[in-house]
Amino acid sequence: MAKGITLVLGGLGVKGIANIGVLQALVEHKVKIKRIVAAGIGALVGAQFALGRELEPLTEYFVRFFTENNRYLWGLEQFAGVVRSQKRRVIDSFNYFLRERLFCQANLKRISILPWELVEADIENVLDGASPSDLKIPLAVSAIDLKRKTEVLLEEENLKERLKAGIAFPGLFPPVHIGNRELVSSTLYCEVPLGMVGRAKRPIMAVDIPSELSMHKPGSVIEIMAHMDEVRTVVIKEKLLSRADIILILEGLRRFRWGSYKQIPQLISRARGETDKLLSSVDGPWKK
Protein backbone atom coordinates (compact mmCIF):
# COMPACT_ATOMS: atom_id res chain seq x y z
CA MET A 1 0.00 0.00 0.00
CA ALA A 2 1.43 3.38 -1.03
CA LYS A 3 1.99 5.78 1.85
CA GLY A 4 -0.47 8.61 2.16
CA ILE A 5 -4.19 8.84 2.60
CA THR A 6 -7.20 9.41 0.39
CA LEU A 7 -8.78 12.44 2.03
CA VAL A 8 -12.56 12.82 1.76
CA LEU A 9 -13.91 16.34 2.36
CA GLY A 10 -17.53 17.40 2.60
CA GLY A 11 -19.65 19.69 4.71
CA LEU A 12 -22.96 21.32 3.93
CA GLY A 13 -23.13 24.87 2.58
CA VAL A 14 -20.79 27.38 4.17
CA LYS A 15 -19.58 24.70 6.59
CA GLY A 16 -17.45 23.27 3.75
CA ILE A 17 -15.15 26.27 4.29
CA ALA A 18 -14.12 24.62 7.58
CA ASN A 19 -11.98 22.29 5.45
CA ILE A 20 -9.43 25.12 5.29
CA GLY A 21 -8.75 24.55 9.01
CA VAL A 22 -8.78 20.79 8.53
CA LEU A 23 -6.11 20.98 5.82
CA GLN A 24 -3.98 23.38 7.86
CA ALA A 25 -3.99 20.88 10.76
CA LEU A 26 -3.19 17.97 8.43
CA VAL A 27 -0.17 19.90 7.14
CA GLU A 28 0.99 20.65 10.69
CA HIS A 29 0.77 16.95 11.52
CA LYS A 30 2.68 16.12 8.31
CA VAL A 31 -0.07 13.86 7.01
CA LYS A 32 0.74 12.74 3.49
CA ILE A 33 -2.23 13.05 1.12
CA LYS A 34 -2.18 11.05 -2.10
CA ARG A 35 -5.69 11.86 -3.31
CA ILE A 36 -8.50 14.27 -2.41
CA VAL A 37 -12.19 13.50 -2.93
CA ALA A 38 -14.40 16.50 -2.21
CA ALA A 39 -17.90 17.91 -2.59
CA GLY A 40 -19.59 21.27 -2.17
CA ILE A 41 -17.47 24.19 -1.04
CA GLY A 42 -15.02 21.54 0.18
CA ALA A 43 -14.21 21.01 -3.52
CA LEU A 44 -13.09 24.64 -3.89
CA VAL A 45 -10.94 24.32 -0.77
CA GLY A 46 -9.60 20.95 -1.89
CA ALA A 47 -8.72 22.34 -5.33
CA GLN A 48 -6.75 25.24 -3.87
CA PHE A 49 -4.81 22.82 -1.68
CA ALA A 50 -4.31 20.26 -4.44
CA LEU A 51 -2.86 23.03 -6.63
CA GLY A 52 -0.25 23.64 -3.92
CA ARG A 53 -1.54 27.13 -3.12
CA GLU A 54 -1.92 28.99 0.16
CA LEU A 55 -5.35 28.70 1.78
CA GLU A 56 -5.45 32.10 3.55
CA PRO A 57 -6.42 34.08 0.41
CA LEU A 58 -9.34 31.68 -0.01
CA THR A 59 -10.57 32.56 3.49
CA GLU A 60 -10.50 36.26 2.62
CA TYR A 61 -12.29 35.52 -0.64
CA PHE A 62 -15.10 33.60 1.07
CA VAL A 63 -15.62 36.31 3.72
CA ARG A 64 -15.77 38.99 1.03
CA PHE A 65 -18.02 37.00 -1.30
CA PHE A 66 -20.64 36.09 1.30
CA THR A 67 -20.61 39.57 2.84
CA GLU A 68 -21.12 41.26 -0.53
CA ASN A 69 -23.76 38.83 -1.78
CA ASN A 70 -25.57 37.73 1.35
CA ARG A 71 -28.87 39.44 0.62
CA TYR A 72 -28.92 38.07 -2.91
CA LEU A 73 -27.86 34.58 -1.82
CA TRP A 74 -30.15 34.12 1.13
CA GLY A 75 -32.98 36.16 -0.31
CA LEU A 76 -33.46 37.67 3.11
CA GLU A 77 -35.58 40.43 1.72
CA GLN A 78 -38.08 37.70 0.88
CA PHE A 79 -38.35 36.82 4.52
CA ALA A 80 -39.18 40.31 5.72
CA GLY A 81 -42.48 39.89 7.52
CA VAL A 82 -41.97 36.15 7.91
CA VAL A 83 -42.51 34.89 11.45
CA ARG A 84 -39.41 34.50 13.56
CA SER A 85 -39.66 30.73 14.01
CA GLN A 86 -39.76 30.31 10.23
CA LYS A 87 -36.68 32.46 9.80
CA ARG A 88 -34.91 30.35 12.38
CA ARG A 89 -35.82 27.22 10.41
CA VAL A 90 -34.31 28.75 7.26
CA ILE A 91 -31.09 29.29 9.15
CA ASP A 92 -31.21 25.79 10.67
CA SER A 93 -31.92 23.78 7.55
CA PHE A 94 -30.40 24.06 4.09
CA ASN A 95 -33.05 21.75 2.70
CA TYR A 96 -35.87 23.85 4.14
CA PHE A 97 -34.21 27.02 2.87
CA LEU A 98 -34.08 25.64 -0.68
CA ARG A 99 -37.70 24.50 -0.64
CA GLU A 100 -38.90 27.71 0.97
CA ARG A 101 -37.06 29.87 -1.55
CA LEU A 102 -38.24 27.83 -4.52
CA PHE A 103 -41.82 27.82 -3.29
CA CYS A 104 -42.68 31.37 -4.24
CA GLN A 105 -44.20 32.96 -7.27
CA ALA A 106 -40.87 34.18 -8.64
CA ASN A 107 -39.02 30.87 -8.42
CA LEU A 108 -41.65 28.16 -8.82
CA LYS A 109 -40.98 27.63 -12.53
CA ARG A 110 -37.25 28.19 -12.39
CA ILE A 111 -34.51 25.55 -12.47
CA SER A 112 -32.55 27.39 -9.82
CA ILE A 113 -32.67 30.33 -7.43
CA LEU A 114 -29.27 31.67 -8.51
CA PRO A 115 -27.59 31.95 -11.93
CA TRP A 116 -24.04 30.75 -12.61
CA GLU A 117 -23.08 34.31 -13.54
CA LEU A 118 -23.01 35.11 -9.82
CA VAL A 119 -19.98 32.90 -9.15
CA GLU A 120 -18.40 31.99 -12.48
CA ALA A 121 -15.90 34.86 -12.54
CA ASP A 122 -14.98 34.14 -8.92
CA ILE A 123 -14.28 30.48 -9.67
CA GLU A 124 -12.05 31.60 -12.54
CA ASN A 125 -10.26 34.03 -10.23
CA VAL A 126 -9.69 31.31 -7.64
CA LEU A 127 -8.34 28.93 -10.28
CA ASP A 128 -6.25 31.69 -11.90
CA GLY A 129 -5.79 29.78 -15.14
CA ALA A 130 -4.90 26.46 -13.51
CA SER A 131 -5.49 23.30 -15.54
CA PRO A 132 -5.76 19.67 -14.36
CA SER A 133 -2.06 19.14 -15.10
CA ASP A 134 -1.23 21.77 -12.44
CA LEU A 135 -2.69 19.63 -9.66
CA LYS A 136 0.01 18.42 -7.28
CA ILE A 137 -2.46 16.00 -5.71
CA PRO A 138 -5.18 14.25 -7.76
CA LEU A 139 -8.58 15.80 -7.07
CA ALA A 140 -11.90 14.00 -7.58
CA VAL A 141 -15.05 16.07 -7.21
CA SER A 142 -18.20 14.24 -6.18
CA ALA A 143 -21.49 15.06 -7.94
CA ILE A 144 -24.84 13.48 -8.73
CA ASP A 145 -25.59 12.63 -12.36
CA LEU A 146 -29.33 13.32 -12.65
CA LYS A 147 -29.64 11.38 -15.92
CA ARG A 148 -28.09 8.17 -14.63
CA LYS A 149 -29.32 8.67 -11.08
CA THR A 150 -25.96 7.94 -9.56
CA GLU A 151 -23.12 9.59 -7.69
CA VAL A 152 -20.05 10.17 -9.89
CA LEU A 153 -16.47 11.27 -9.29
CA LEU A 154 -15.10 13.87 -11.71
CA GLU A 155 -11.36 13.31 -12.05
CA GLU A 156 -10.42 14.21 -15.61
CA GLU A 157 -12.68 17.14 -16.44
CA ASN A 158 -11.78 20.79 -16.82
CA LEU A 159 -11.24 22.20 -13.30
CA LYS A 160 -13.80 25.00 -13.57
CA GLU A 161 -16.56 22.62 -14.66
CA ARG A 162 -15.52 20.14 -11.98
CA LEU A 163 -15.83 22.79 -9.26
CA LYS A 164 -19.12 24.09 -10.63
CA ALA A 165 -20.57 20.57 -10.49
CA GLY A 166 -19.28 20.31 -6.92
CA ILE A 167 -21.19 23.39 -5.78
CA ALA A 168 -24.28 23.01 -8.00
CA PHE A 169 -26.55 22.61 -4.98
CA PRO A 170 -29.88 21.29 -6.31
CA GLY A 171 -32.31 24.15 -6.77
CA LEU A 172 -29.72 26.78 -5.84
CA PHE A 173 -27.64 26.65 -9.06
CA PRO A 174 -28.59 25.08 -12.40
CA PRO A 175 -27.20 21.59 -13.11
CA VAL A 176 -23.83 21.52 -14.89
CA HIS A 177 -23.73 19.82 -18.28
CA ILE A 178 -20.55 17.89 -19.01
CA GLY A 179 -20.83 15.61 -22.04
CA ASN A 180 -24.18 13.88 -21.74
CA ARG A 181 -24.24 14.17 -17.97
CA GLU A 182 -26.36 16.59 -15.95
CA LEU A 183 -24.59 17.17 -12.67
CA VAL A 184 -25.52 18.63 -9.30
CA SER A 185 -23.68 18.74 -5.99
CA SER A 186 -23.77 15.55 -3.94
CA THR A 187 -23.77 17.26 -0.53
CA LEU A 188 -27.55 17.04 -0.13
CA TYR A 189 -27.24 13.32 -0.90
CA CYS A 190 -24.44 12.75 1.57
CA GLU A 191 -22.43 15.37 3.43
CA VAL A 192 -19.29 13.21 3.19
CA PRO A 193 -18.78 12.04 -0.43
CA LEU A 194 -17.78 8.45 0.24
CA GLY A 195 -20.26 6.73 -2.08
CA MET A 196 -17.89 6.22 -5.01
CA VAL A 197 -14.55 6.14 -3.19
CA GLY A 198 -13.00 2.78 -4.02
CA ARG A 199 -11.07 0.69 -1.54
CA ALA A 200 -8.05 0.56 -3.85
CA LYS A 201 -6.56 3.79 -2.55
CA ARG A 202 -6.69 3.09 1.17
CA PRO A 203 -6.38 4.25 3.82
CA ILE A 204 -9.39 6.51 3.48
CA MET A 205 -9.65 9.42 5.89
CA ALA A 206 -13.14 10.93 6.00
CA VAL A 207 -13.76 14.33 7.55
CA ASP A 208 -17.28 14.65 8.93
CA ILE A 209 -18.49 18.19 9.59
CA PRO A 210 -21.84 17.23 11.11
CA SER A 211 -25.10 19.13 10.82
CA GLU A 212 -27.52 19.57 13.67
CA LEU A 213 -30.86 17.89 13.06
CA SER A 214 -33.61 20.27 14.06
CA MET A 215 -35.85 18.66 16.68
CA HIS A 216 -38.56 21.27 17.08
CA LYS A 217 -42.18 20.70 16.11
CA PRO A 218 -42.68 21.35 12.36
CA GLY A 219 -45.05 24.11 11.42
CA SER A 220 -45.66 23.33 7.75
CA VAL A 221 -45.64 20.54 5.16
CA ILE A 222 -42.44 21.96 3.64
CA GLU A 223 -40.81 21.74 7.03
CA ILE A 224 -41.83 18.09 7.45
CA MET A 225 -40.51 17.23 3.98
CA ALA A 226 -37.23 19.04 4.60
CA HIS A 227 -36.84 17.23 7.91
CA MET A 228 -37.42 13.83 6.29
CA ASP A 229 -34.79 14.68 3.67
CA GLU A 230 -32.31 15.51 6.43
CA VAL A 231 -33.03 12.28 8.30
CA ARG A 232 -32.30 10.31 5.11
CA THR A 233 -29.05 12.23 4.63
CA VAL A 234 -27.92 11.38 8.16
CA VAL A 235 -28.67 7.66 7.73
CA ILE A 236 -26.85 7.52 4.38
CA LYS A 237 -23.86 9.30 5.88
CA GLU A 238 -23.67 6.95 8.85
CA LYS A 239 -23.73 3.95 6.54
CA LEU A 240 -21.10 5.37 4.17
CA LEU A 241 -18.78 6.45 6.98
CA SER A 242 -18.24 2.78 7.81
CA ARG A 243 -16.25 2.57 4.54
CA ALA A 244 -13.58 4.94 5.85
CA ASP A 245 -10.50 3.72 7.69
CA ILE A 246 -10.03 6.92 9.70
CA ILE A 247 -12.98 9.15 10.57
CA LEU A 248 -12.49 12.64 11.92
CA ILE A 249 -15.82 13.79 13.34
CA LEU A 250 -15.59 17.51 14.07
CA GLU A 251 -18.28 17.45 16.72
CA GLY A 252 -17.65 21.03 17.80
CA LEU A 253 -18.74 22.27 14.37
CA ARG A 254 -22.20 20.79 14.70
CA ARG A 255 -23.57 23.99 16.23
CA PHE A 256 -22.55 26.08 13.21
CA ARG A 257 -25.32 26.50 10.64
CA TRP A 258 -25.10 25.76 6.91
CA GLY A 259 -25.19 29.48 6.17
CA SER A 260 -23.03 30.83 9.01
CA TYR A 261 -21.10 33.16 6.72
CA LYS A 262 -20.54 35.68 9.51
CA GLN A 263 -18.59 33.07 11.46
CA ILE A 264 -16.19 31.92 8.74
CA PRO A 265 -12.97 32.72 10.68
CA GLN A 266 -14.34 30.98 13.83
CA LEU A 267 -15.45 28.01 11.72
CA ILE A 268 -11.96 27.58 10.26
CA SER A 269 -10.22 28.10 13.57
CA ARG A 270 -12.49 25.60 15.35
CA ALA A 271 -11.97 23.03 12.57
CA ARG A 272 -8.21 23.45 12.81
CA GLY A 273 -8.24 22.99 16.60
CA GLU A 274 -10.52 19.95 16.52
CA THR A 275 -8.58 18.27 13.71
CA ASP A 276 -5.34 18.89 15.56
CA LYS A 277 -6.75 17.26 18.69
CA LEU A 278 -8.11 14.26 16.78
CA LEU A 279 -4.88 13.74 14.84
CA SER A 280 -2.86 13.77 18.05
CA SER A 281 -4.69 10.66 19.15
CA VAL A 282 -4.18 8.59 15.97
CA ASP A 283 -1.07 7.31 14.28
CA GLY A 284 -0.23 5.51 11.07
CA PRO A 285 2.30 5.15 8.27
CA TRP A 286 0.55 8.02 6.49
CA LYS A 287 2.22 10.47 8.85
CA LYS A 288 5.57 11.49 7.37
Place this chain on the structure above:
Amino acid sequence: MLVDGYVLANIPVRELRAEGADFIIAMTLGGETETGYNNGFDIINLVEALKYEKLNQWELEEADFHININIKKFDGMKFNNYEIAMRHGYRVTKRALPRLQRRLAEANG
Protein backbone atom coordinates in the same frame (compact mmCIF):
# COMPACT_ATOMS: atom_id res chain seq x y z
CA MET B 1 -43.07 12.70 16.35
CA LEU B 2 -43.90 9.83 14.01
CA VAL B 3 -44.30 9.69 10.22
CA ASP B 4 -44.69 6.80 7.78
CA GLY B 5 -41.65 4.52 8.03
CA TYR B 6 -41.13 4.59 4.26
CA VAL B 7 -39.11 7.76 4.83
CA LEU B 8 -36.19 5.55 5.80
CA ALA B 9 -37.16 2.00 4.91
CA ASN B 10 -39.93 1.13 2.52
CA ILE B 11 -38.83 -2.47 2.99
CA PRO B 12 -38.00 -2.75 6.71
CA VAL B 13 -35.74 -5.81 6.43
CA ARG B 14 -33.32 -4.87 9.21
CA GLU B 15 -36.16 -4.24 11.65
CA LEU B 16 -37.57 -7.71 10.95
CA ARG B 17 -34.14 -9.31 11.31
CA ALA B 18 -33.70 -7.57 14.64
CA GLU B 19 -37.01 -9.06 15.76
CA GLY B 20 -35.70 -12.54 14.95
CA ALA B 21 -37.08 -13.30 11.46
CA ASP B 22 -34.83 -15.97 9.90
CA PHE B 23 -36.11 -15.88 6.31
CA ILE B 24 -37.25 -12.58 4.88
CA ILE B 25 -39.05 -12.16 1.57
CA ALA B 26 -38.92 -8.57 0.40
CA MET B 27 -41.65 -7.37 -1.92
CA THR B 28 -41.12 -4.19 -3.90
CA LEU B 29 -43.53 -2.41 -6.21
CA GLY B 30 -40.95 -0.48 -8.14
CA GLY B 31 -40.16 0.51 -11.66
CA GLU B 32 -37.87 2.99 -13.28
CA THR B 33 -38.21 6.41 -11.68
CA GLU B 34 -38.32 9.63 -13.63
CA THR B 35 -35.10 11.44 -14.51
CA GLY B 36 -36.59 14.55 -16.12
CA TYR B 37 -37.10 17.89 -14.39
CA ASN B 38 -38.86 21.16 -15.08
CA ASN B 39 -37.90 23.24 -12.07
CA GLY B 40 -35.71 23.38 -8.97
CA PHE B 41 -38.22 21.40 -6.91
CA ASP B 42 -38.02 18.53 -9.41
CA ILE B 43 -34.22 18.50 -9.07
CA ILE B 44 -34.38 18.37 -5.26
CA ASN B 45 -36.93 15.56 -5.54
CA LEU B 46 -34.68 13.63 -7.96
CA VAL B 47 -31.86 13.76 -5.42
CA GLU B 48 -34.28 12.65 -2.70
CA ALA B 49 -35.46 9.77 -4.91
CA LEU B 50 -31.85 8.71 -5.28
CA LYS B 51 -31.38 8.68 -1.50
CA TYR B 52 -34.59 6.73 -1.10
CA GLU B 53 -33.47 4.15 -3.68
CA LYS B 54 -30.07 3.80 -2.04
CA LEU B 55 -31.63 3.17 1.38
CA ASN B 56 -33.99 0.59 -0.16
CA GLN B 57 -31.11 -1.08 -1.97
CA TRP B 58 -29.23 -1.51 1.31
CA GLU B 59 -32.33 -3.02 2.90
CA LEU B 60 -32.84 -5.40 -0.03
CA GLU B 61 -29.27 -6.65 0.22
CA GLU B 62 -30.15 -7.98 3.67
CA ALA B 63 -33.24 -9.87 2.48
CA ASP B 64 -33.21 -13.61 1.71
CA PHE B 65 -35.50 -13.33 -1.29
CA HIS B 66 -36.76 -10.47 -3.38
CA ILE B 67 -39.78 -10.18 -5.65
CA ASN B 68 -40.33 -6.98 -7.59
CA ILE B 69 -43.74 -6.27 -9.01
CA ASN B 70 -43.42 -3.46 -11.47
CA ILE B 71 -46.63 -1.47 -11.15
CA LYS B 72 -45.17 1.72 -12.53
CA LYS B 73 -47.64 1.58 -15.43
CA PHE B 74 -50.56 1.74 -12.98
CA ASP B 75 -51.55 5.22 -11.98
CA GLY B 76 -51.82 5.26 -8.19
CA MET B 77 -54.70 7.72 -8.37
CA LYS B 78 -56.86 5.53 -10.62
CA PHE B 79 -58.39 3.26 -8.03
CA ASN B 80 -60.47 1.32 -10.57
CA ASN B 81 -57.23 -0.28 -11.75
CA TYR B 82 -56.75 -2.12 -8.47
CA GLU B 83 -58.00 -5.48 -9.74
CA ILE B 84 -55.65 -5.42 -12.74
CA ALA B 85 -52.78 -4.53 -10.39
CA MET B 86 -53.72 -7.40 -8.06
CA ARG B 87 -53.78 -9.90 -10.93
CA HIS B 88 -50.41 -8.60 -12.12
CA GLY B 89 -48.99 -9.08 -8.61
CA TYR B 90 -50.42 -12.59 -8.43
CA ARG B 91 -48.86 -13.59 -11.78
CA VAL B 92 -45.43 -12.19 -10.97
CA THR B 93 -45.37 -13.82 -7.52
CA LYS B 94 -46.50 -17.16 -8.91
CA ARG B 95 -43.72 -17.08 -11.49
CA ALA B 96 -41.21 -16.47 -8.67
CA LEU B 97 -42.43 -19.44 -6.57
CA PRO B 98 -40.08 -22.16 -7.96
CA ARG B 99 -37.10 -19.88 -7.35
CA LEU B 100 -38.40 -19.09 -3.85
CA GLN B 101 -38.85 -22.79 -3.05
CA ARG B 102 -35.29 -23.54 -4.15
CA ARG B 103 -34.00 -20.72 -1.99
CA LEU B 104 -36.03 -21.94 1.00
CA ALA B 105 -34.66 -25.47 0.53
CA GLU B 106 -31.12 -24.09 0.51
CA ALA B 107 -31.81 -22.07 3.63
CA ASN B 108 -33.18 -25.14 5.42
CA GLY B 109 -30.02 -27.04 4.52
